[in-house]
Amino acid sequence: MCGIAGIMTRDGSAPARGLLDAMESAIAHRGPDGVRRLVRGDTGLVHLRLAIMDLATGDQPLFAHGPGGPALVANGEIYNDPDLRAAMDDTAFSTHSDCEPAVYLYARHGVGFAERLRGMYAIAIHDPARGRLVLSRDPFGIKPLYVLATDAMLAFASEPQALLACHTRPVTIDPVRAAELLQLKFTTGAATIFPGIERVLPGETLVIERGEIVERRRIAALPAGRPRPAHDPLKELDAVLLNSVAAHLRADVPYGLFLSGGVDSASLLALMRRATGGRIQALTAGWENAGAVDESHEALRLAAIQGADCHRVAMGEAEFWTLAPRIAAAIDDPTADAAVLPTWMLGQAAAAGGLKVTLCGEGADELLGGYSRYRKQLAPWRWLSRRPRASGLFGELPSLDGWRDGLAQAEAAIDDRTPMQAAQAVDVAEWLPNDLLTKLDRCLMVHGVEGRTPFLDPLVAQFAFLLPDRRKAGMRMGKLLLREWLAGAFPEAGAWARKKGFKPPVGAWMQARGAALGRQVAAQPGVAAIMPPDRVAAAFAGAEVAPQPAWSLLFYALWHSRYAVGVSCEGDIGHVLAEAAR
Numbered sequence: 001m002c003g004i005a006g007i008m009t010r011d012g013s014a015p016a017r018g019l020l021d022a023m024e025s026a027i028a029h030r031g032p033d034g035v036r037r038l039v040r041g042d043t044g045l046v047h048l049r050l051a052i053m054d055l056a057t058g059d060q061p062l063f064a065h066g067p068g069g070p071a072l073v074a075n076g077e078i079y080n081d082p083d084l085r086a087a088m089d090d091t092a093f094s095t096h097s098d099c100e101p102a103v104y105l106y107a108r109h110g111v112g113f114a115e116r117l118r119g120m121y122a123i124a125i126h127d128p129a130r131g132r133l134v135l136s137r138d139p140f141g142i143k144p145l146y147v148l149a150t151d152a153m154l155a156f157a158s159e160p161q162a163l164l165a166c167h168t169r170p171v172t173i174d175p176v177r178a179a180e181l182l183q184l185k186f187t188t189g190a191a192t193i194f195p196g197i198e199r200v201l202p203g204e205t206l207v208i209e210r211g212e213i214v215e216r217r218r219i220a221a222l223p224a225g226r227p228r229p230a231h232d233p234l235k236e237l238d239a240v241l242l243n244s245v246a247a248h249l250r251a252d253v254p255y256g257l258f259l260s261g262g263v264d265s266a267s268l269l270a271l272m273r274r275a276t277g278g279r280i281q282a283l284t285a286g287w288e289n290a291g292a293v294d295e296s297h298e299a300l301r302l303a304a305i306q307g308a309d310c311h312r313v314a315m316g317e318a319e320f321w322t323l324a325p326r327i328a329a330a331i332d333d334p335t336a337d338a339a340v341l342p343t344w345m346l347g348q349a350a351a352a353g354g355l356k357v358t359l360c361g362e363g364a365d366e367l368l369g370g371y372s373r374y375r376k377q378l379a380p381w382r383w384l385s386r387r388p389r390a391s392g393l394f395g396e397l398p399s400l401d402g403w404r405d406g407l408a409q410a411e412a413a414i415d416d417r418t419p420m421q422a423a424q425a426v427d428v429a430e431w432l433p434n435d436l437l438t439k440l441d442r443c444l445m446v447h448g449v450e451g452r453t454p455f456l457d458p459l460v461a462q463f464a465f466l467l468p469d470r471r472k473a474g475m476r477m478g479k480l481l482l483r484e485w486l487a488g489a490f491p492e493a494g495a496w497a498r499k500k501g502f503k504p505p506v507g508a509w510m511q512a513r514g515a516a517l518g519r520q521v522a523a524q525p526g527v528a529a530i531m532p533p534d535r536v537a538a539a540f541a542g543a544e545v546a547p548q549p550a551w552s553l554l555f556y557a558l559w560h561s562r563y564a565v566g567v568s569c570e571g572d573i574g575h576v577l578a579e580a581a582r
Helices: 017-026 081-087 100-116 160-165 175-184 233-248 263-276 296-305 317-330 340-352 364-368 372-378 405-412 419-445 458-464 480-489 506-511 514-523 533-541 547-565 573-580
Strands: 002-009 035-040 043-049 071-078 119-127 132-137 146-149 153-157 197-199 204-209 212-218 255-258 281-287 309-315 357-359 450-452
Touching: 002 017, 002 071, 002 119, 017 035, 017 043, 017 153, 017 160, 035 071, 043 071, 043 119, 071 100, 081 100, 100 119, 100 132, 100 204, 100 212, 146 160, 146 212, 153 160, 160 197, 175 405, 175 547, 233 263, 233 458, 233 480, 255 263, 263 296, 263 364, 263 480, 281 296, 281 340, 296 309, 309 340, 317 340, 317 419, 317 506, 317 547, 317 573, 340 419, 364 419, 364 458, 364 480, 372 419, 405 419, 419 450, 506 514, 506 547, 514 533, 514 547, 514 573, 533 547, 547 573
Parallel strands: 255 281, 255 357, 281 309, 357 450
Antiparallel strands: 002 043, 002 153, 035 043, 071 119, 119 132, 132 204, 146 153, 146 197, 204 212
């Protein structure tokens, strides 16, 4: 796990050192264990290392056939590294890095190399013989990768802020993407909220020559076809999950688990215990507020049963007011998911506890049918129900026009699926990479911690997504097969308890300063440009009952203050908003 960045110029000149320096500095947090750089001809590559595998010889760039051959920098982990090395037994590998086989796969198979990888990755390969740069991102979009094309160059980086650092124009905000963020909590598609900066889509491989994208390929995250019965679904689920967890535990550094007390992380806890036979290190987050939904004590109970050491991280109102600006600043590709708050604190605690890797439960809901919006697609009267996310958080406002266009485009691209599969596929394409996985990456990498997601694995997806709809969800509950498996594998885990979610009590925290906070948010320039003051006031007046609208506005105000106005995030909420309104 690392950070990568680079430039290919259009005129064949060497990339400017100052631009590479600026990009490196912007994402220095992603590479606390070392920085290396390669400049050859028209291309410069930067690698910031968080050492997880092959601590002694795994520095990048990695080369195929010596320093003059293809050179790779990567952010990620390749879980089928042992199998790839065995299949290339005629190759003289020079390191034990799990990423080294990828550059040799490229040397053998060209731009189709990524089809043979199992893992999470954002990869850049410079091929001087062909005069091209190849960028590739894993099919689920677990690892981020962005590009910026200008008249002079094409630049790429793990985070948009590295591309902003080498952009000479003032930062502007795409109003449609801002509308998406407020209405959906995330933004869709390739275009980011920063005009000109685009995401490399999940599963996409780009070929760049002389600073111009000349070819695009894409690997699907989900298998083709409609549901089909499994011969022995419980046994097959057990096999694919155990296989995935074992693969995701490969590391040369201490690892742990984020344990929420829910079905997904309880399943991972039981699987980790089986895969290792050892004592698991776990972290859980809870709230200081009495009455808030808090599963951390359940997590502590489950950890004790499995013989795991679990540390509880508490977040309260004081941490909310002081840390929220820093957390919003960490999410440069913004998502207004309130779970960024505890996830950031868990990342901080993991780093303080010496953990460089944590397993996390993202992806279980999307692949195994956990959300209520999936269950609604099963109803015999489904034609009376609305499509998922048919309404935005703020209803219809002229200033938020176009907010659903990207989601509609994603829905239109889904073919030959059941209605439930279609809802899952849209989430895998948009919600998962642009909200949940972005949140996980930024909140952990800012602390130098790698998050791994065993549910987001090709073997798991091939099995789970093609299960019959009714094996995944019923009218009252989702993740039926996973719950059935957990009830047998870990009976004490309460497999049939209703989903509660990982929701900090932001409503109560904001309500404490309700009207005054609402006025400050309404006066922030980004919010004032798109939201009438009375709508802002109404959102904060009802924050305790319906917290998401107020949190979305507050998050956007803090985020916009950092990235569009240029206010430092080193201050509490009130200070940052006051500075932005000056």
